Amino acid sequence: MAQKIYPDAAAALDGLLRDDMVIAAGGFGLCGIPETLIEALVASGVKGLTVVSNNAGVDDFGLGKLLRTHQIRKMISSYVGENKEFERQFLSGELEIEFSPQGTLAERMRAGGAGIPGFYTRTGYGTQIAEGKEIKMFDGENYVLERGIVADLSIVKAWKGDPYGNLVFRKSARNFNPMVATCGRVTVAEVEELVGPGELEPDQIHTPGVFVQRLMLATRNEKRIEQRTIRQEAI
């Protein structure tokens, strides 16, 4: 079998990076983000990136690290509220942003991965998001045409992965990762645990190996929590 497992993140990204490329990244907030691969992107020095990701990390973590080093030229996101450096670069004109509503963004990546160049959604009709987009009426209701997204490279974080590239995600860390995995011309996955052939139950694989060209063991699993909310006692 073609070898998919790489020794580390730098090896897994070797030969895939070029300036001004489009990279899709999994995660929601700081949950389920490919921490190890982001760090390797910082180290690579690749720049002029367009990054498709629901959020943009925080100042010193997640995609915020790539913002600090000015490697990102444009973000395609639904919400970028937790990042001061983002705000500074945006207001100074260094950084471009394309907002996509969260569900539309998720669907655009799924569509791109599934060979669907465009779909209609009611989301955003009559708002700034729909400006310049085709509107079409179906059964008396207006819908906005949204485009599928295909990335040059996708990076995802999974819980478990096997040598065939089959992936399983854990709880709400799944979020955008499955669609991101499908929409990359090449997809690289970092996994918290590498398991052997046949160890993943065929009925429970979230991302089949066809979507994953390379994978490696994640060495960064900090999993920083943005809002640690707790209750005091048992309910």
Place this chain on the structure above:
Amino acid sequence: MAQKIYPDAAAALDGLLRDDMVIAAGGFGLCGIPETLIEALVASGVKGLTVVSNNAGVDDFGLGKLLRTHQIRKMISSYVGENKEFERQFLSGELEIEFSPQGTLAERMRAGGAGIPGFYTRTGYGTQIAEGKEIKMFDGENYVLERGIVADLSIVKAWKGDPYGNLVFRKSARNFNPMVATCGRVTVAEVEELVGPGELEPDQIHTPGVFVQRLMLATRNEKRIEQRTIRQEAI
């Protein structure tokens, strides 16, 4: 909690049936079809049905039973090759057929369930399937506009189900069932095994309970095999 478990198929369908309604049914060939619910539809006598299903069963099994009793007026399917009674009714003009390519049909049901009234696909461009449909060019390539499907009622077969309507499918019996479950205004599931609350692993649920309004234990699990192909010895 609102009670979703019903004692039998007749009870699960009670109040949901009316002549000339649209019913989406899960399954591929005879694999993963809701045998018990189909039998109950036969017993109900509901007629003039439009049935959305990848196939139409065989003469004496699956949806073939509803064809025999002339309860189906129209099929929306990708392939109907294994059914002589189907052919007879079609050629005599009793039965209408709308062909949808298999992947387009699957996506149309997913779209209907996900609030997407239309999407573009390259499938069928330049063929009879595209006749009368809008064609749109994206990045120099032509695509066909296909419509989402919403059914009045969806019927699916699952392996396991819990009282919340969460479903798990088994192996290739999954096929069309997950999309069918999403595209019904009401969805009824028959399950091979009813399990208790919390017995299904939250990461491994294929169809979340939000899509399933009623479920019951399947009493027909014949699972007829169409092409029993075997090899003689171990490889």
Place this chain on the structure above:
Amino acid sequence: MSWTRDEMAARAARELEDGFYVNLGIGIPTLVGNHIPPGVDVTLQSENGILGLGPFPTDAEVDADIINAGKQTITELDRTSYVSSADSFGMIRGGHIQLSVLGAMEVAENGDLANWMVPGKMIKGPGGAMDLVAGVRRIIVLMDHVDKNGVAKFRKNCTLPLTGTNVVDMIITNLAIFQRPTRQSPFRLVDVAPGMTAQDIRDRTEAYFEEAL
């Protein structure tokens, strides 16, 4: 007299019906979860990909892989399922969620809603708000009746960029409650805070509304 945030949330909670699937927005709408009437079982959805949200965890239960759409740590229940964000918004866009309770900056008398761009501030983006108002079957807005400058937030037209057009079904403010039976109907004033009169509400509201006290 005006209603407290908890009273507003409790009033919204009365709109919940047994078996409902519900998405609660960030902020005051989250409080609705504390006021679910006895005998009413609802399943809370979080748009990042959780169906069946549990309460906040104890310190020992905190799991970085279980967060809600507000990025808060949360727990799972015996009904919980996790899905991808695409499948989660499939539930929302496809009309499978019965009710969403959201905050707002402005609501117009035709049901337009503005809640994603604060004038003069950095644009943070719509998140899932546009998808929720476009897809969820019934939208309840919780908001203060007037803004910090005393300007009515229930208006003839929204002045801020819209989140959605003709999407609001019910408005619960600290002073009054408006609702309408369909999205083709005008809003009606159905309740006022203690000590308030319909005229008091008219004085503080720019939108046209009918009275049904």
Place this chain on the structure above:
Amino acid sequence: MSWTRDEMAARAARELEDGFYVNLGIGIPTLVGNHIPPGVDVTLQSENGILGLGPFPTDAEVDADIINAGKQTITELDRTSYVSSADSFGMIRGGHIQLSVLGAMEVAENGDLANWMVPGKMIKGPGGAMDLVAGVRRIIVLMDHVDKNGVAKFRKNCTLPLTGTNVVDMIITNLAIFQRPTRQSPFRLVDVAPGMTAQDIRDRTEAYFEEAL
């Protein structure tokens, strides 16, 4: 002399590369799986929702819940995953499957393919064929060179209803092999069955083709 079905399948199998994901059509294309070259590891996909098809089961292994797109009983491997049909066609339509081998009634010189409607017979429907030819990156057709009446199946234009337009990359018949480097190029004759000449092929072919023997 003409190639046997197994020889045709073996020739198609030489187009497989290590690591490829492949969809084999029903009929002769299925035989390709028996001729995968040593050292080449391919993963077979079945469009109903299996990635990683195993061999046919022994009698004891038969499982009604494991069938391929031809509705045949099949087995799973240590790499197998099951997906919904929507996700399966996502792989196909999205260009994630490198190669598909299909049967055909007619192929036109511009790459049009007809393989879903038999004239004068009941229409059975396209099944997944239209999706496969529209989505899979490379399409190889296996077919007899002429039909039962001696009529060329590689033609100027298809006379039967099309499955897809400009979708065929390689044609393997019992008499000859044609391929083209891109879908903007004409087909070239690259091989003939033992004892056949290029002129023999010209005599039995209606389509324009170049010679590259």
